[in-house]
Amino acid sequence: MGILNKLDTHIEQFESGNIIITSADKLLNWGRLSSMWQMFFGLACCAIEMMATSASHYDLDRFGIIPRPSPRHIDIILISGTVTLKMATRIKRLWEQMPEPKYCLSMGSCANCGGPYWEHGYHVLKGVDRIIPVDVYVPGCPPRPEALLEGLLKLQEKIRNQSLARKTN
Amino acid sequence: MDIKEIYNILKLAFEEGIGEPVTDKPVDPYMIIDAKNINAVCLFLRDEERLQFDYLNCLSGVDYDKDNLAVVYHLSSFALNHKLVLKTVVPKTDPNVPTVSDVWAAADWHEREAYDLIGVIFENHPDLRRILCPEDWEGHSLRKDYKVPEFYNGMKVPY
Amino acid sequence: MAEIRTEDMVLNMGPQHPSTHGVLRLQLTLEGEIVIDVKPYIGYLHRCFEKHTEAMTYPQVIPYADRMDYVNAMSNELSYVIAVEKLMGIEVPERVEYIRVIMSELQRLASHLLAIGTYGNDAGAFTPFLYCMATRERVLELFEITCGARLLYNYFWVGGLSHDIPVNFQKKVKEFVEFFKPKVSELNNLLSFNKIFIERTANIGILPADYAINAGAAGPVLRGSGIKFDLRKNDPYSIYPKFDFDIPVGQGLKGTVGDNWDRYMVRIHEMEESIKIIEQAIDNIPEGDVQSQIPKRVKPPVGEVYARTETPKGELGYYIISDGSLNPYRVKARSPSFCNLSLIRALSKGYMIADVVMTLGSLDIVLGCIDR
Numbered sequence: 027m028g029i030l031n032k033l034d035t036h037i038e039q040f041e042s043g044n045i046i047i048t049s050a051d052k053l054l055n056w057g058r059l060s061s062m063w064q065m066f067f068g069l070a071c072c073a074i075e076m077m078a079t080s081a082s083h084y085d086l087d088r089f090g091i092i093p094r095p096s097p098r099h100i101d102i103i104l105i106s107g108t109v110t111l112k113m114a115t116r117i118k119r120l121w122e123q124m125p126e127p128k129y130c131l132s133m134g135s136c137a138n139c140g141g142p143y144w145e146h147g148y149h150v151l152k153g154v155d156r157i158i159p160v161d162v163y164v165p166g167c168p169p170r171p172e173a174l175l176e177g178l179l180k181l182q183e184k185i186r187n188q189s190l191a192r193k194t195n
Numbered sequence: 196m197d198i199k200e201i202y203n204i205l206k207l208a209f210e211e212g213i214g215e216p217v218t219d220k221p222v223d224p225y226m227i228i229d230a231k232n233i234n235a236v237c238l239f240l241r242d243e244e245r246l247q248f249d250y251l252n253c254l255s256g257v258d259y260d261k262d263n264l265a266v267v268y269h270l271s272s273f274a275l276n277h278k279l280v281l282k283t284v285v286p287k288t289d290p291n292v293p294t295v296s297d298v299w300a301a302a303d304w305h306e307r308e309a310y311d312l313i314g315v316i317f318e319n320h321p322d323l324r325r326i327l328c329p330e331d332w333e334g335h336s337l338r339k340d341y342k343v344p345e346f347y348n349g350m351k352v353p354y
Numbered sequence: 355m356a357e358i359r360t361e362d363m364v365l366n367m368g369p370q371h372p373s374t375h376g377v378l379r380l381q382l383t384l385e386g387e388i389v390i391d392v393k394p395y396i397g398y399l400h401r402c403f404e405k406h407t408e409a410m411t412y413p414q415v416i417p418y419a420d421r422m423d424y425v426n427a428m429s430n431e432l433s434y435v436i437a438v439e440k441l442m443g444i445e446v447p448e449r450v451e452y453i454r455v456i457m458s459e460l461q462r463l464a465s466h467l468l469a470i471g472t473y474g475n476d477a478g479a480f481t482p483f484l485y486c487m488a489t490r491e492r493v494l495e496l497f498e499i500t501c502g503a504r505l506l507y508n509y510f511w512v513g514g515l516s517h518d519i520p521v522n523f524q525k526k527v528k529e530f531v532e533f534f535k536p537k538v539s540e541l542n543n544l545l546s547f548n549k550i551f552i553e554r555t556a557n558i559g560i561l562p563a564d565y566a567i568n569a570g571a572a573g574p575v576l577r578g579s580g581i582k583f584d585l586r587k588n589d590p591y592s593i594y595p596k597f598d599f600d601i602p603v604g605q606g607l608k609g610t611v612g613d614n615w616d617r618y619m620v621r622i623h624e625m626e627e628s629i630k631i632i633e634q635a636i637d638n639i640p641e642g643d644v645q646s647q648i649p650k651r652v653k654p655p656v657g658e659v660y661a662r663t664e665t666p667k668g669e670l671g672y673y674i675i676s677d678g679s680l681n682p683y684r685v686k687a688r689s690p691s692f693c694n695l696s697l698i699r700a701l702s703k704g705y706m707i708a709d710v711v712m713t714l715g716s717l718d719i720v721l722g723c724i725d726r
Contacts, residue, residue: 337405
């Protein structure tokens with residue numbers, strides 16, 4: 027029962043029959059964190075690393091992360107690259123279209139804080155957290171695929187410890 | 196064909212408005228053309244049998260000095276494999292330059308970019324709008340005296 | 355009978371759209387399925403490259419040049435350092451030139467692989483994308499052992515390189531070349547001669563040669579229209595004249611000269627030519643110091659230069675004005691994608707909506723390069 031190991035410790039399994047007892051939160055969280063659908067959406071250089079991560083070599087699919095083109099289908103948005111002022115309002119709108127519960131992963135220095143464009147970038151938003159809330163920041167310019175995977179695992183960890191009933195962060 | 200010969204051909208075809216080639220500075224020599232002539236000169240350069248400048252490599256707007264803006268044209272020819280650099284200098288108070296987008300279609304977007312970032316106004320351009328910055332952006336960002344705005348649409352711009 | 359009043363439909367595509375290759379927005383005016391006008395809106399990735407260059411010293415600009423066209427960073431650097439070297443009159447050691455050529459050609463492979471992979475993806479074929487990315491990963495490995503970075507390298511410096519190549523580099527490149535050779539025919543079997551793919555690309559988005567020149571098309575887009583023009587041959591830079599390679603052009607094998615399939619096929623053939631160049635160069639790298647010609651202070655004389663090179667996307671030119679100080683007075687990048695994208699309007703009129711996606715993919719644009 028390998029799948030059951032992924033659930034946390036509070037599982038009770040009866041000897042006879044296929045009955046498992048666990049808390050609703052644990053079960054829901056397990057389901058949510060194993061199928062984080064991601065937005066098919068790239069902004070800049072980091073998008074290329076994001077594509078490399080979802081392609082065969084690093085294979086994001088094994089974490090249940092599949093790109094979807096519509097914001098209404100997705101759980102996480104990867105802000106992969108520089109957010110410009112012209113783009114910022116569009117990103118905000120995409121974020122607002124996503125159904126709850128939703129998460130945001132800011133990938134790369136540009137999305138974190140403006141990156142190399144922090145000083146003279148008159149048209150660059152200095153960090154996507156100025157317009158939408160960010161759950162995980164992944165540093166790097168651009169982050170390696172391994173770093174992105176680590177960031178996604180951190181996000182899984184965050185989801186695992188959440189409770190939908192109380193909605194704590 | 197080098198710039199001296201091109202200059203002589205142009206000098207014969209146009210009475211005035213063709214500046215002497217500047218060749219003493221590294222690396223590329225250039226000619227300064229009067230703004231009011233630029234469209235006619237470009238059309239001539241493209242269609243003249245001996246020149247055939249059929250390709251516009253690059254069109255750049257430049258904040259030239261304290262009072263002037265410049266537009267720089269990098270031309271080359273597929274047929275004859277030679278190159279030419281033209282400049283036209285206009286005052287900041289009246290930055291009007293005739294468009295060359297009817298000569299080379301490539302100039303269309305380049306001119307919009309020069310308008311957006313430097314503020315050169317291209318007369319008779321079919322669609323002179325901002326291209327890179329948003330349409331409600333204020334100022335021309337590649338001017339040397341450009342000040343970054345504090346806020347844009349409620350978003351703080353400086354770090 | 356009274357005439358039925360119809361209204362054109364305006365459809366917005368992007369800036370978030372999986373097939374726009376980045377943050378591009380196209381405003382399509384439609385009559386049923388037929389596109390009657392396309393209005394591209396760009397600037398969603400305008401990162402103020404040109405403003406940055408004016409505040410940076412000459413070597414500091416190189417990382418920003420990397421980030422312009424992020425899928426072929428090496429070629430961007432090459433173009434910029436050649437421009438500065440021309441301005442300063444620096445002669446680069448031959449070892450550096452060889453390494454630069456090998457790196458640029460490897461980068462061409464990586465860039466074309468990405469272009470072809472995503473183009474397949476645009477047509478609905480996901481498998482070629484995975485194959486291309488797996489192959490591209492091998493190229494990135496070579497870059498990584500050389501300079502430590504996968505995507506943005508800062509490897510070419512004015513007058514030299516940041517590192518010498520590692521000891522086993524030549525062996526690894528040869529292994530890669532052997533690995534890569536069968537991949538082209540594999541890709542051809544998988545995608546190029548696929549009946550569905552040909553139906554989607556041939557006879558669509560036809561670009562006539564005279565318009566291509568007038569509109570400033572560059573690179574595979576220009577060559578797809580049958581014009582044999584490549585800066586590596588026609589306006590040679592670095593040590594390209596030493597190598598023997600062909601310039602593939604579109605021939606209209608499956609449709610008309612200058613259609614999407616031709617542009618696509620030029621890229622496939624260019625990969626074979628790049629492999630040829632790498633094979634010729636890899637055994638002849640002379641010994642030497644790659645940093646001997648790097649100036650202590652990069653301070654070019656007053657003057658201006660326009661240097662152009664052939665990147666995978668086409669002619670990339672840097673126009674640099676120097677006022678004799680440590681910072682450039684003005685740097686303008688003539689990006690190939692910028693000029694190629696401006697063709698989209700002429701190429702899509704009269705075709706179906708789905709064909710707009712295919713035409714856009716065949717232009718192989720990178721928004722970082724367009725918006726700068």
